[in-house]
Amino acid sequence: MTTNKKKLLITASLSPQGRALFDERGDIETIEFPNLISTADFVALLQQQAPVHGVALGATGFGEAQLEASGDMKVVARIGVGYDAVDVEALSRRKVPLMIAGTANSPSVAEQALFMMLTLAKRAVELHALVKDGQWASRFALLPFDLFGKTVLVVGFGRIGTRTAKRCLAMEMTVQVYDPYVSAEAIREAGCEPVSDLDAALPHADFVTLHCPKTRDTAGLFDAARIARMKPSAYLINTARGGIVVESALYDALVAKKLAGAGLDVFEQEPPPAGHKLFELPNVIIAPHVAGVTREALDRMGLQTARNMLSVLDGEPIRQNAVNADVLD
The missing domain is CATH 3.40.50.720 (NAD(P)-binding Rossmann-like Domain)
Structure with a gap:
């Protein structure tokens, strides 16, 4: 050399x-x-x-x-x-x-976030199992629902959050954005509604999708208190980083039916330990941190x-x- x-x-x-x-x-x-x-x-x-x-x-x-x-x-x-x-x-x-x-990789992560929303809304995993298990007659007990007309709160409006918002707008959703580092004007120009108070916005969201980096400020951002502000029919999507959501608090909310479901591409510990209690819940879909790895x-x-x-x-x-x-x- x-x-x-x-x-x-x-x-x-x-x-x-x-x-x-x-x-x-x-x-x-x-x-x-x-x-x-x-x-x-x-x-x-x-x-x-x-x-x-x-x-x-x-x-x-x-x-x-x-x-x-x-x-x-x-x-x-x-x-x-x-x-x-x-x-x-x-x-x-x-x-x-x-x-x-x-x-x-921002288009790929945005697609994964939308995929997780659709999978949960359309109850894809449950309905797939229902047909395979010969439970056709009980299908009306597991009715899916539309993204159309629903409100999604995008937390973080950077490279990925902006693309996710575009895809949600295409689904004719109301898109609200929380990002203290982006001006309200820029958010409005993107066709979205800026929110300055995360806690005040959470009770109105049907979906919350996380696209912020993991920092000292965002570690544990969605703890028990914040998850409790979400409505029981809402879904939480995390394709950002493990540790932004406190997994024990998420599990407790899901088991108590205080949250409808969750989509997780990332975990506090990666890979997560075998037998992780979130794995057993039918209203949770998971992936091995591959949202941006198409x-x-x-x-x-x-x-x-x-x-x-x-x-x-x-x-x-x-x-x-x-x-x-x-x-x-």
Whole structure:
């Protein structure tokens, strides 16, 4: 390897399209590491390969220990948009940008949120089982209902929340939006109704769909008190991050019939433990944190991740995809 080559550690889930961008470059060396790697093994790998100039992360955590082990980190990238496993403050102290995949997976997550709403509203799981079990005659005891005319509260109006809102508007729903970081004018321009008080809005929503990042402010956002503000006929959808919803409180509300159902793509612990009590409830649909991991989204995210990393290394960073853009100044 020549002295001016940049060494990048790339998680195994990066798409071939992203890898191809690196392969085209004579000044880049890539080394693959497993998607599921322990913290100790990852630190050891960084030390072994140091200096490492960039990493493309799946679910692997990254912070001070990894920065120290890398020797000369220039860019950290997430193959996705969530970054709760990354110590952004540690990166910022060393002027290392954290790059995320922008809008690459937002259509996929928005579709999953709408899919979960429809699946619950149309009672797809229950009616499927009813036909298979020879219970045709009891179908009118499990009547589905329409999204048409219902009110959905979108919590978080960023890349994914805005796309989810568009899809809900297409279903002729009333779309309310809670996001303290987006102006009421921008929300109205998108055809939605802004709400400034989350607690006041919850009792009026037929669906609540979460699209906010997990931060100190949003961890545990939907606890027992907040879930209790939702009406018993309402549904809660979480395709954002585990830990925004307190799962024990959600379970209690569902069992007590104080909430109609829930759709969960994410969990407090991932993977969740075997025998998780939410698994047994007929009004809960679950997925293994794949809302943003469709075939097409993986291709888009891989390409964007490679472009993000190369833009930083080339001195022309894609600023809108940097979480801590101030380090680029």
